[in-house]
Amino acid sequence: MIDINKNKIVIDDSVYETNLTKKFLNRKKYTPKDDSLVCAYIPGTIRQIFVREGQKISKGESLLILEAMKMKNEIKAENSGIVKRIAVKENQLVSKNELLIELSL
Amino acid sequence: MSFKQRILEFFKLKSKVTEGGGEQAIQKQMAMGKMTARQRINELLDNGSFHEYDLFVEHKAEDFGMDKKFLAGDGVITGTGSIMGFPVCIYAQDFTVAGGSLGIAHARKITKIMDHALRLGLPLIGINDSGGARIQEGVNSLAGYGEIFFRNTRASGVIPQISVVLGPCAGGAVYSPALTDFVFVVDKISKMFITGPEVIKTVLGEEISMEDLGGAKVQAEVSGNAHFYAESEKECFEQIKKLVTFIPWNNQKRADKFPPKSPRINNLIDKIMPKDAKQPYDIRDVIRALCDDSDFLEVQEHWAQNIVIGFVRINGETVGVIGNQPLVLAGVLDVDSSDKAARFIRFCDAFNIPLLTLVDLPGYLPGVDQEHAGVIRHGAKILYAYSEASVLKITVILRKAYGGGYIAMCSRHLGADFVFAWPTAEIAVMGPEGAANIIFKSEIANASNPDEVRKEKVQEYTQKFANPYKAAANGYIDAVINPEETRDYIIHSMYLSQNKVDNLPKKKHGIPPF
Secondary structure (H helix, E strand, C coil), rough: CCCCCCEEEEEEEEECCEEEEEEECCCCCCCCCCEEEEECCCCEEEECCCCCCCECCCCCCCCEEEEECEEEEEEEECCCEEEEECCCCCCEEEEECCCCEEEEC | HHHHHHHHHHHHHHHHHHHCCCCHHHHHHCCCCCCCCHHHHHHHHCCCCCEECCCCCCCCCHHHHHHHHHCCHHEEEEEEEECEEEEEEEEECCCCHHCCCCHHHHHHHHHHHHHHHHCCCCCCCEEEEECCCCCHHHCHHHHHHHHHHHHHHHHHHCCEEEEEEEEEEEEEHHHHHHHCCEEEEECCCCCECCCCHHHHHHHHHHCCCHHHEEHHHHHHHHHHCCCEEEHHHHHHHHHHHHHHCCCCCCCCCCCCCCCCCCCCCCCCCHCCCCCCCCCCHHHHHHHHHHCHHHCCECCCCCCCCCCCEEEEEECCCCEEEEEEEEHHHHEEEEEHHHHHHHHHHHHHCCCCEEEEEEECCCEECCHHHHCCCCHHHHHHHHHHHHHHCCCCCCEEEEEEEEEHHHHHCCCHHHCCEEECCCCCCEEECCCCCHEEEEECHHHHHCCCHHHHHHHHHHHHHHHHHHHHHHHHCCCCCECCCCCHHHHHHHHHHHHHHHCCCCCCCHHHHHHCCC
């Protein structure tokens, strides 16, 4: 519903000339959640990986340990599938939202 | 010892403590471009007005060799004085003494002056410059912070509280400023964060400088934690002096009246407003054209600029102004601007400062990011703050007042005492384009020349609804006024409202959408 054309903003089909803020220009585009990707929900270190590529896993199975804020967080599969690719190694530092494991659902 | 000897001994003792952390530490402080705590107090307060308390307080810590350490005043200076003739209580952390670290004696000096301020009904000013908790004192220093936060909260809305961040203010320490009414920061000197760059690097592997993480600019532009930003400590103190003149000593009083002055900008509203309603203008020009001496003290100037807030005087009396800013994001309401306005409204209401709302907005900002950031919850704050406020509420609708934005900006329905509209006001459920596209959807779609029909319908809607007269016909506005009469109407409304009574239902407290 909103189109940006340099210093213009569209609200309810009306075009207004105005300045745009940095925050507005840098706002994140929405992308729907991809169930086949397991990403880090917090930055931290991969301590242990329990699965290997090609392995069949079921929902709720432990995938790896992501240590963050002095806590060893067990990352479990939210969906059943086959491990297509493991994108990280043990002891690797990962940032927030970084891809950890890709599944074939 | 003779009488005179004892007096001399007192002077000696006093001069030892007033030296703070000693020559070397003072040199180091100055090398960082910072004044000492004592210089700051003297610079901010009226000449010779400072009266110091608790100079001889000492810590009682014994662990880690603390029993052998003398810390002058335990790293904080407290006392009373005046600013522009207004009495204040003040404390300033002394970075030259153990890095201004906070131990329990240091904290108790602060809580004592806070209790004093609350009991006497005087504004409290805290100058923060501290490395943080005094680790050697363990849980005692945490206790100290907690006791300060408790008092900040209890004093909130009773006495004005001003925080001046002139150095590091990290970890738990940041929550005292966050609980106070106004936070002042200075470029390259102020640093505020919960966890510093070092911790972020080791725990999370992200690298960032102190300045980029929590410097003055960041707090003033990005996070919105700071209300006033200055280039130097001197400029910062001038800002504080000015603010103090606009606000009352406590919630039982009204701000002092000043001799009325005419706006320096006269009869210019006509020239400020663009011909085309979709062209922007600077709402601050309108504010300056309405207020005494065209003198506007803007609050949070650099954050959420799509709304403008601040203090002015009209006919000598302090007024809090809230105005949509068409110059930025067309003046929409969003998460940040709602937070900004709501907090300011609550400050003014708590301290008996009348509210003047200038309306020109197309509504709320659409977008997934806004919805997911909680624009419902945040947007509700502005409705809550206006509805709850029992001070005089004057609303002037300059141009657009569409949809939810019309309701939110202190409409009659939220308890405005006076609502005026310029002939250029457009009070409608939405903008003409959007409305025509919905109402005449099938007519436009079925037409052989849809673009022309749409144009016609937009024009039809504009003529019928994009004006103040539908709202006026319902009594939702009190008067359609000539823009040049606006100041007169505001002054008359203030004159009528000296004894306004608006009792809220009895309750412990409301539950605003925090």
